Every structure is written in structure tokens, then in C-alpha cells.
Amino acid sequence: MKQLRLSGSGGQGLITAGIILAEAAIAEGKEAVQSQSYGPEARGGASKAEVIIDDKFIYHPKVVNPGVVLAMTQQAVDKYSADLAEGGLLIIDTDLVPNPPQGKKIISVPITKLSTEKLGRELFANIIALGLLVKITGVVSLDTIKAAVANRVPPHTVDKNMEALLIGYQAI
Amino acid sequence: MKQLRLSGSGGQGLITAGIILAEAAIAEGKEAVQSQSYGPEARGGASKAEVIIDDKFIYHPKVVNPGVVLAMTQQAVDKYSADLAEGGLLIIDTDLVPNPPQGKKIISVPITKLSTEKLGRELFANIIALGLLVKITGVVSLDTIKAAVANRVPPHTVDKNMEALLIGYQAI
């Protein structure tokens, strides 16, 4: 069972990223559960999306010991990284998380900056993060995730999103 | 325990008559309970007021074996006189109850006609009936019921109502 948590602030597109990841897992014949939790804010505020992937039916639907936590804001790190599994991995956005926690295995990537600098808009940060996650965890293959992304995003944005995915995949 | 039922149609003032009777009983130091039941009609339809008078607290608030039933319409007789106590008395308005039931002790008085003919309006039929009831049952004294009526009706109608009470009291 793989337990992943994608956290950040409302509007960063992490729920979409979580959905795509779960769909990719299903495309590979696995079971997947995706859930989320958020506050009253439509934008901003801490929010998280969780994905569990397994070979058999998943009963308890929330992540208990996340093997990987992606945190796209400082608030998200503070709120959602404490229960990271022993030996688990914390992936952070370098610029948006100025104070990373101590004593954790951390991968820091300037995800949002990559998006603005390479693709001209912040908008693709979630897909970049997805590429990164897939590369690091290997939960699904690159091809699968490509298909899953293409399937979900608006048709006229497919190319840009493919670019984003690769930027993330190649970021480490 | 005296159990009286005043029945007729909505608008005939029988609830008021029942209240006055109960107030008179209280004025004489007795316990009294008054209740009513009616249908959806504001005017017309069968309705009843019940009064129970006793020397001690009255628990069950509805008449079970009415000793006296006053019925001011045919519908009321049909609906509310069946459970008259053994040996009980049925008082009816002669004109408004064309088909009185068989096998009951009945006193028939043209109550409404008395009201229109002697007092010019139907309006006083309820007080005439009250006079009649008091005379027949003796549950309260004439003086007490006079005071009770005077106490309830609008000040400018007291005289007419006293007249009505006496018309009823002297009707048999």
C-alpha cells in the first residue's frame, strides 16, 4: 500500500493532481482511493489531497502513515507533515517553504518558480509536482501518468501540461 | 361529578356558554374543566364544548358519560348524543333538530327562535340555552350564572344577555 499526501493551499491544483495520480493507478489495474480536506477558504488556507494505492480494495480511506508528503506552502508543511512515516520523504517547494522542518528526508525543488520561469504561469506547478512525485515514488509509469494527465486537462492545454510533467520528472 | 356537553355548529357561541358555566362553578368554589373540539370550519360544522364540574380535582378532562347533552343542530345530535349516560337528558333546539333520536329523555325548546323572536337576533341563543341548562341541571345557582354571564360578555350587551338568560331559565 502506497500512501501519498499532496498538500498546499486552495487553488494550487493539488486535488486535481491527486485525482490524476489515482486515475493513473487505476489505469495500471490497481485499486486507488483519493480524498481531500480543506477549510472555508476558496483560495489560500491549508488543504490536502491524499491518494492511497494498493493491489486490493482499500477500506480505510485516509492516509495514516504517508510515505511521501508533498508540501507546496509553509502552512502545509506545518500542518500536514508531522505524521510522515518513518523514513518517509518530504517534498517541498523551495521558495514557498522558507522553514523546512528538521530531521526529515527532504527534497526541495523550486516547483512554482519552475512553472513561472519555464512555462510563464504558476498554473502548472501542480503538474510539475506530479511529474516529480511519479519520478520519486515510481507508483506509476511515466507513460501512464502522461495519459492520465492528457485525459483530465482541457484539450488545448495538453501540450503545456506534458511539458510541465516532464519538467517535474526531470527536476531531480 | 357533573358532565355536560354543549354541541351545535361553529359560531353558535357554545364554547362561550361552556366557559361561562365553568366560571360559574368556580365562583361557587367547585373545580371545573372546560374543553372543546371542532372541525376545520370557522362557521358551521359540528362542534362541541364540554364542562365537567366536581368537588375535587378533575383528571380526565373530557366528558365520558354526559349527564346532559345540549344539541343545537341536527348534525350535533347525530354526532354527539350517542354516548349520553343512562337516564341522561338531551336538550335540543326544536327547529334546528328536525329528527330527534328515539329512546332518549328529550327536552325540546325552540331556543334559536326564542332568540330571534324575543331579542331580535339569533346571537343570544347560546345564553338562552345556558339559562335552560342551569335551570334543568341546577349545577350552579341563578345568581352565580348571572354574575358569570355579566362578567364575560361585552359591557354594552349585559342587559340583553340577562334577558336571554332569564328567557332560557323560564323556558321550561
Added chain:
Amino acid sequence: MSQPKLMQGNEACALGALAAGVRFFGGYPITPSTEIAEQLAEQLPKVGGTFIQMEDEIASMAVILGASLAGKKVLTATSGPGFSLKQELIGYAAIAEIPCVIANVQRVGPSTGQPTSPAQGDVMQARWGTHGDHPMIALSPWTVRESFDVAVKAVNYAERFRTPVIILLDEVVGHMREKVVLPADNEIEIYSRRQPTKSREEGYQPFTPEADLVPNPADFGTGYRIHVTGLVHDDTGFPSGSPKITEQCIKRLHEKIDCVKDEITHYDEFFMEDAEIAVVTYGGTARTAYAAVEEARAQGKKVGMIRLMTIWPFADKVIKQAAAKCKALLVPEMNYGQLVMEIERAAAGQTKVVSMPKYNTEIFTPNEISGAIDQLLSEVAK
């Protein structure tokens, strides 16, 4: 003590509320509760109070909550359909801890049902009518005088616990008239509006509970500038999404009532010392039950009776005890069988619990209950 008077249950309820200090009524007419509103439309302005007829029952509930926050003791009155409409805001009053009293004069339901006929069909709704978790206090009188007393108690409890309190009248008691002697003003105990005991500077927070687990949010206009919300909130009154705060918030709502449960569980026991079976009853039905039980006792039958004035919180202990010593409990109700379920639960298999539902618009007759008593006595004798 006043002169004996013929008075209607609804009227006594209105006068009780007035005596307890209610100075604001907002309502919407509905049979068979309307006399409460009509009485107060006349009486309230005489004592400087305010009566307002609102556009519907929801607005009626809202307007009294606003008035309560601005410092008035408040009442509304309704019946089944209106009671259903008020549920959302009853929940609001519970979580925002706004003192208020709701008189529900029950009639036959569901829906428009039989508007002028008696029932006790909203007993479970009084407890569970709104969404989410909160406790409820509901009192049901069985006499006209007690309608007055229960109204006083309801207002006092609402103020003391800062919670909605329901007066569960039924059409029988609400519409009947009987002789009553009302208490003199100085015989009536009144619980005044709770006030902050310190200033903001001294660290006052509007929703910090006192020792009795009840907070003292300041009345509007008194300079405290508090915030009131129907969202889960912390002691400051401001919303919080924290699991810990949420737990505290909901838990304290329950515990402030739980911790006084015995004190506010009012009931009468009649002939219970040696009762083999007992009739458990409430509201208008209890009057008929009493007549039957008294009669049975007169005939030497070992029948007792428990009459609940407090319907919620439910008198578990009382019922448990009765269940432990009686061979059967008979539960006549003017509904399809509601409170009997709680009685069954509390009895926990210790004794036989017999539901005696009636829901045909007519009240029980003493004979019906006597018959059921006799049958039950013969059954338990076997």
C-alpha cells in the same frame, strides 16, 4: 397567590413566560398554539415588551434569537408544521448558546394532519429534529397550572444554561380550561440573564465556560463587542476548524446539561411503593392515566404511575429503577409509540415494556387504560 380563575393551558403558558420575565415574542400563527401569541400580543406592550408577528416560523425563530442576544428574554410558539420549520435555527440557538424558549403545542401530524386534534407526536422530534449533535431540554405540563410553572422553568433553564428549551404542550392541555390559582409574583423564582464577570482587559472571552460549564457572552450593546456564530467556535467566539476545539465545543454543549440532569429531571411518582406494574406517562395523557390508576388502586390493584414532566433529557434513572422493581411498564401515548422506545432502552430488558399507542385524534379514555392495566396485571400474574 391570586384568585382562582378558569384559564386555558395556552394562556397559562403565556402568562408564565411573562412572569418569568419574557419581554419579546416573535411568532407565526398556527392552530392550536395561536392563543399564546394572541395573549402576548395584548399583554407584552403593557409591560413595555415587544410582540411581533413574522412572515413565517423561520423568521420567528430568527427574530427571537436576535432579540435574546440584545438582552431580552424571549419566547416563540408554534405547532407541528411550524416546529419542523424552526429546527435549523433551534440548532443555531444550541451551538451559539442563545437562551430561548419554544412552545410547541402538538397536534396530529405528519404535515397538515389534523390541525385541531390532539397528539403527542413531536416528542422524538423535540430531541432529534435538527441536524448534528446537541442536547435538548423539553418539558411537558399536564395541568393548566403546570403550564404556567413549566413556562417559568423553561425560561429559567434557557437563561441559566443558555440553551433552547422546548415546552411540549399538547392540544389537550393547551386548549382545555380549568380552575387555577397562580402564584404571586414573589413566589416565582426568576433566573436573570447571565452577565460577564470581568472585562475584556481582565481577559474576558465570551464563550469561556464558568464553573457550571455555561459561558457568559455579553448582551449586544454593552461594550464587549463579541462575535456570535453558528460555526464551531472556540472560547473567543470565533470559528475554528481545529478537531480539538470542535470536540470541546460539542462536548461542552452536552455536558453543561448532563451535569445537571438529575436536577432538571422533574417527574411525579404515584402509588409506586408496592406497584407491580406502572403506567409511565406525560402531558395530557397523564391526566387520563391518573384517573384510571387511581380507580385501579381504589379497587386494590397494585398499579403505580410515573408522570414525566421533563421529557428531555430523558429520565433514564427513574425508568431504570421502576424497571427493576415492576413486572411491567405500560406506556400510553397519543402517537404511534415514541417515548416508549426510550423507556425500552432504559429498561434494558429488566421488565416488560408495553406500548399503548393511540393516534386517531381522540384522547384516551380512562376505561381504555383501565382495560390495559387489567390485562397487564393478569399477564404478569401468570
Added chain:
Amino acid sequence: MSQPKLMQGNEACALGALAAGVRFFGGYPITPSTEIAEQLAEQLPKVGGTFIQMEDEIASMAVILGASLAGKKVLTATSGPGFSLKQELIGYAAIAEIPCVIANVQRVGPSTGQPTSPAQGDVMQARWGTHGDHPMIALSPWTVRESFDVAVKAVNYAERFRTPVIILLDEVVGHMREKVVLPADNEIEIYSRRQPTKSREEGYQPFTPEADLVPNPADFGTGYRIHVTGLVHDDTGFPSGSPKITEQCIKRLHEKIDCVKDEITHYDEFFMEDAEIAVVTYGGTARTAYAAVEEARAQGKKVGMIRLMTIWPFADKVIKQAAAKCKALLVPEMNYGQLVMEIERAAAGQTKVVSMPKYNTEIFTPNEISGAIDQLLSEVAK
């Protein structure tokens, strides 16, 4: 059978309703139910159906009842505050026998509460939220696929029994996404709208019950000229004040459901053969409970589980049986302890019933339930 898909519970619920023939949705947005409306706003017109957003939840309930009478299968969806507002008209649907389905995606209450957090706090309200007496059917799914299935069942039951049916979703199941494989259209059993079996001339009366105690009032516009009212009525559909009719009217409403109670009581038993204790659970909580129970079994602990899909009518028999053979029943619920009261009642003192409430916005963890299981096992071992 369709392709495996990632799907949300709310979406599956909407699609299930659509598959069962729902062609009319009236609603008012509220978190966390809104996706059901949004889904149907898009899908319904594609199949010639109608979606309408109304001015509030009361109007939403009213509009679907009107549409149902005009022959459509209907659905509305809401959450706590809106569910409270709908209560009056749910009672109307019950007494006027209008088929309709209400999906209530529960969130933390009372009042606005915690709008985006999960709870199971409306379980008792689903049964007792409206005034007066009528029965209720409420079904609660535990998986996304079952949200689809339950929606189909709910529509079928509403039509078959001409009664309101409630889908008690919780935010956990409503908002989570998981892999589902939906049944093919021909695998779905559908109960069509009941139709009159004779003409007026042949003595047809719209509310005369058939053998199954359910009447066949004609759809509006089909020439039968029927009358529908929320007042107590007789077989003709017209109001009657008669005690006898009133009793018949209310009694039949209950009996038409009572007589199929076993058939519509859906539940799963897991590991119950030799269970010493059992977890009784429903909805989203059942998922976590299953994880804990499976784990306990793997460790050789004699724990079973009963998962209720049908919440109302309550599964008395199932619980009675379990109570007779288990030493304790553990009841985790995302509320202050609601259905546990029914379980206590049904257990009737035969076994220990342990309430395990949680109401802090967070769902249970498998560890919490495992811990409670272990403790209970050790207690009963004594």
C-alpha cells in the same frame, strides 16, 4: 459492466439515481452535497430530464414533490442545514404518499457547524426530524459503488412504497474517489411508477391500498382528476376528520413499510460465526472499522462486524441476534452517540453495548478502533 473508473461518491449517487430513472432534480447548493446537483445539472437535460435550482431547500423539496405527482422520478440533495429545512415537506411526502428521494450528505453540525468536515450526525434526524408519526426508509452506503447501488435502491423503494426515501451519505463517502465498476444498464433492476389498475368507473379510488398496502394514485394529467392533500384523508384522497380514518391513514403508512421490513433491511455480516464481540457500524466509518476488524482477525481475535446499509427501518432482529451471541457490541459513530441508542434498545440488556462516539471533524483511525476492540476483548474475557 463499464470500465473501471475513478469516481466520487456524490457522483456515483447522482449517476445511480439517473440510472434508476430519475428525470427531475430540484435543489439548493450546500457543501458537501453540491456535486450531486452539479452532476445532474449537466446530465439531466442530456436525457430530456429537468434540473432546477430553487430559491431554498423548502422550495427544492416542494418542486420535486410537484414533479413526482406529474409523473417523474425525482431527487433532491442537501446537507444538514438544508435537511432541517426540508423536514416539514418530508412529512408531507410521507402522508401524501409521493415518491421522492432525498440525499443528505452529512457534515458536522449543529447549525453551520463545520461545513467541510465529515460526520454522521443526522442519523436520528432522518428518522425523527419531522412532526407527527410516519415511518422512514434511510440507506447509508459505505463505498462509492454502493452509493450508486443505494441510489438505485432508494429510487426503487420510493416508487414501490410511494414514500420519501433518504440516502444518508457522509462526507467521507460523498467526497472520496475510488475505483468503481458500474453495472451495465441491463443489470439494473428498475421499479416503474405504479399505475392505476382500474378506471374511475370501475370504482377506482386513488388512495385505496393494493395488496401490498400501497395505493396507486394516478399521475396528474392522466385523466383521473385526483385530489392530493397533507391533511389526513381517506381512500378517496379527500380530508376526513374521522378518528377511524385517521387511525387507518397513519397505521397503513407504517404497515406498508413494516410488512417488508426484513426484505429492505440490508446489512453485511463479517466474521460473525464465532465472534465474541462485534463492531456494529455503517457509512464511512464502516470502512475504517473493517480495516481494524480484518486486522484483528488476522491476529486471531474473535471479532465480528455488522455493517448496516439500511439505517431505517432499524435492523432490530439482526442486532437482537448479535446481542444474544456476542459478549459486547462496539458502536463507533461520527457523532455524539446516536444509532447506539437503538442498538441498546434492541439489545435489551442481553449484552454490553459500548458507544464509541467521535465528533471532532476527523474520521476514526484503524488504530483507534483496534484499541477499542482490544480493550473490549480484555473486558469481556474477565
Added chain:
Amino acid sequence: MKDYEEYFRTNRLPHIWCPGCGNGIVMKSIAKAIAKLDLDQDKTVIVSGIGCSSRASGYMDFDTLHTAHGRAIPFATGVKLANPELNVIVITGDGDCTAIGGNHFIHGARRNIDLTVVLFNNNIYGMTGGQASPLTPTSKKATTAPYGVVDRPFDPCQLAQAAGATYIARGTAFHAAQLPDLIAKGIQNKGFSLIEAITPCPISYGRRNKLGDSPAMLKLMSESAVPLTAYGKLAPEQQEGKFPIGVLHESHFGEYSKEYSHVIERAEGGQK
């Protein structure tokens, strides 16, 4: 043209209304309007709320729906949308329509859904025994206004117009010959139509306000109701105590069920 009695469930008569209650006159006017237009009796639905006036649905021989207090319009909206070929007429009281039902009233008008709403305005809550309604005139007495009403009544016609109704008329029970026409025009309008029918409640309103019996109240109406054009010519002080009757407003806007049918066409065609 059918006789209006053919639209009654005569076996249910006499009705429950009080002697002199104007509801019977207004109900008869609805039947006459239907007769006049020769609506298909099997395709016409009467929907009412709760109140004395709302009891009318039980006496009319159509598919009839006696709903909950205040909710007739949204129920009727459901009937109409589910089967747009039905003629849907709503019967409602002043309390039912403008107190508890006020929101549904304005939203029905806003949507311009094809309903014909006949508002039986007796200026009081009749059924519950005489409480003030939002249409009780200022300073009149009611059981819940023993010192006189302090607030101002709505003008339901103005309200409906501001909300978007496309046909608005006012008549009275005295003007019993005109009323069927006003209602018939409302039925013909494909959109939300309001006909305010002013009607005497001698029992719960007239008595308490010393307006006399039903004939007296009807005479009062004959004096205070003025045809719209004549009313327009009165000086403001002459208008005092009077009100206009006739067709007050007509306008055009897409009817809801029609507009929604276009959505269905587009969606079925796979478009957005």
C-alpha cells in the same frame, strides 16, 4: 362552453366556508374562466396552499393538489416543469402567498414560469381565526394586532411586477362579472400571471373591524375599487382609500419551461 358547475366536485358541496365568505365567488370565477377558455379538464391542475381559500382545490374537478402552507407555487412549478403541457392554476391566500410563501411568489414571478396565480386576498388569516397578514391594512385590528397593525401592507401587484411577472390584474368579489375575464387572460398569458382577487372575510376580518356583514363588505368594495384608467385620473387625495382594478400590467419575457426546453434540445444535441 361547459357550465361552470361541471368543474366542481358537486358531491363535496356545500363547502366549508362561512356564510357570506367571498371564496365561493372567486372559485366560481376560476371555473368560469376555465369554461370560457375550454381548457382540457384532464390537463388542468389546481394547486393550493393552506388556508380557507386554499380549500378551494378540494372542490374543483381537476387533478388538484392541496400542499403545505405557503408552498403552492414551488409545488406548481414542479408540476408544470415535469409536464409542460398541463395548465397549472395556483390558488392561494394573502397569508399563504405573501407571508410564509412570499419568497416563492417572487421567485415564481422572476422565473416567469407559466402559472396562473389567483390570490384570494381577504386581508387576514381566515383559517386560523383572524391574525394580521402582510396585506392587512395599517391600523386595522387583528387578533395578533389588538392595538392595530403598525406596519404597511404589501401591494402584491407591485411586488409581482418588480419581481418579473408578465401579467398582473386585480379584481374583487363584488366585480364578479369581470373576474372570470381577468383570470382567463392570466391563463392565456404564457408566463407568470397574478390575479389578485379581493374578497370579503366577514367572520375573521369584517367583524373585528366593524365592516358589517358580507353584503356590506361587498358594497364597500364596489365603492373603493376603481377601474385602472379612471383611477389614474384621480388626484392623489382622491385615490386615498381606493384602489385600481383591471389588468394592471402586461409584459413579455421568455417563459421558464419553454426556455428550459431549449437547454434540453441543446444538451441532447451534445452542445453546451
Added chain:
Amino acid sequence: MKDYEEYFRTNRLPHIWCPGCGNGIVMKSIAKAIAKLDLDQDKTVIVSGIGCSSRASGYMDFDTLHTAHGRAIPFATGVKLANPELNVIVITGDGDCTAIGGNHFIHGARRNIDLTVVLFNNNIYGMTGGQASPLTPTSKKATTAPYGVVDRPFDPCQLAQAAGATYIARGTAFHAAQLPDLIAKGIQNKGFSLIEAITPCPISYGRRNKLGDSPAMLKLMSESAVPLTAYGKLAPEQQEGKFPIGVLHESHFGEYSKEYSHVIERAEGGQK
């Protein structure tokens, strides 16, 4: 004159609204209006419903009441009637005020109770993520109107006027300098006042309808809002897509709490 920030609970800032949400601008305008009139901060109460906009009550340093969805006006009515010396300001959204709260809105206006209602009109249900409201323009898209809204929005100002409001004004978040004045005048009116403040919701409304970001939406407002007198001079076809701003209506009628105080005087004196 106090600084407007003194009317905020600054320890609760930043607020929860999205980047570019106009709610902050409207809330600031309310604070400025209060500053301008120098209202007693301890005798001023803010009452709101539920919605993004209704969250404003939590940020304003008065006695504040965040009620249930749609019910701000009747809660506020209770506050005002219980203590008529309080200034009561209502903050409400377009859904809150005209959908679920529509009936309370028109009844508040009818009673002419002294409340100042500031309607944050963002043409959408913001908080729940972009469903159509009764003020969403016809054919605009919303999550519950994927094929475009088929019905017609209310004009809340016209509705309030027909219902009896005695002060009505409209402003926009773009016209941020004017808005405090419009609100202040509403507070000064002793009676029911409505200020419709048109405000951008870039997230739940703008995006779906391709109206651009907040600055773009504000610019759109600057183009479509026309001062009342200028608007009156436009030909009908020029009015298309434009709307008037400024004070739209003023009238006089007895204020409810004042009128009721006369009832109390009479009743206390034993009169009827």
C-alpha cells in the same frame, strides 16, 4: 474621525477571501461610512448571513452576529426591536439576501424597520463554489447552470422599492470612493435601507465566465456602471449592459420600531 482600521479586528486579518475578491473593498467602505458618521462602536451591531461576504462580520470590531444562511434580516430585526438605540447593519450576499433570504428581505422592507442592508452582489454563490444565484445574469454560466442561466435575475433595488424600502442605492467596488457615502446615507435613513454593492468574485464567477482577473472585472464595472441621472438620459439601446448607480430611491414612512413604541405607550397607558 476614527481611522477605518480601528473598526477592524486586525488580529483576525488577513481575511479568508481570495486574492482580488471585492468583499474587502466593500467591507472597508462600511467601516468608512461608520467612521464618517462617528457611530458609537459599542452601540453598533453587524449582522450577516452565510456566504463569503457574510464572513465580513467576523472582521469588524463591533458586536457581530454571523447567523444562518438567508436569515440575517430577521435576526437583525430582533436585535433592533429589542434595543432600538442600536445601529444595526446587515451584511449579506446575493444568494443569502435574494435566494433563501428573499422573503425576509421584502418583509424587512415592508416593515420599514431601521436596518441598513449592504448587499454584496457578486452575481454568484461564492462560498459554495460558483452556483447560479437569483442575481446571476441570464445566459451566464455557473456550476449549476452549465448550459447558461435560463431565467432572469431580480433587480434587487426595484424589488426592495416595491416592497417598501425607504432608501435604496447602488454602488460598485470600483467606485470605492463613492460607496462609503452611499452606505452612510443609508445608515442615516431611519427606516429600511438597501445598498447594493456590486463586487467582483474572480474565482467563482469571473473565471467560469471568462471575465478575467479582479482588475479586469473592476474595469468592466467602471464601464457598465453609470450615475443615475446620466443613465436616465441614455436611450434604451444604450442602456443595454449598463446599470445606474447612486441613490436610486428615497421615501418616507413610519419606522417599525418607532411605530411599535407608540403601541407600547398606548398599551402601558391602558388604551387600545
Added chain:
Amino acid sequence: MSKLIIRTNRCKGCNVCVTFCPKKVLALDTLGKIYAVDEASCIQCGQCELRCPDFAIRVAPKEAK
């Protein structure tokens, strides 16, 4: 053929027809039910039928002459 058809069971004695009859044809009996005191004077104007709230009077159409 009689000019007026009266359904006594429906009449509630409200006096409306009596008041508005231009020819004083109608009156109430002691039980408050309508009857024609002077049917001969009836001009079949239809006022009574038009105004009766209880559908208790029908006026026969004037015969074509």
C-alpha cells in the same frame, strides 16, 4: 318553468342575494335558508346567481322571445 332553481342544502343564509336582488324577490326563512318570496317579479337578471358564494341559486336563462 320556474325562473329560479334553489339548492336549499347549499344555502348558508348569508343574505348576499337578498341584498343585491334588484327586485326584492328573495328572503331568508327562519332556518336561514333562501326562498323566493315573489318569484313573479324576478327579471332573471342573474345577480343572485352571480353573487351567491355557495352556488345555491341558478337563474334560468331568459327564454328567447
Added chain:
Amino acid sequence: MSKLIIRTNRCKGCNVCVTFCPKKVLALDTLGKIYAVDEASCIQCGQCELRCPDFAIRVAPKEAK
């Protein structure tokens, strides 16, 4: 004294002030927070303060000359 007081923690980077500043004084940094690129050009017109939905900018009043 500076002409602009910026509360960065309140700024949400909505671009409103940037757009409506007549003198192009303001800009957003990489983290989306406002800063003054050219405070010198500021004419203290108050547009940014007036329009900021987040109370993140205050403009110092022009000094009386």
C-alpha cells in the same frame, strides 16, 4: 518618511493596486507579494489604498506644504 506603508502579510498578490496605480509604482515579487519598485514616483494619490481588498497598503497623507 516613506509614502507607502505595506503590510506584506496581508497582501495576496491580486494585482489590483498594480493595475490602478497611475504611476507604475507597484509590482509583485516572485512570492506574489506587493512591493514598491519606484516609490519616488508615487504621487500619494491613494488609489492603491482605496482599492486594495486586503488592507495591505496605506498611503501616507501628503504633507501640507
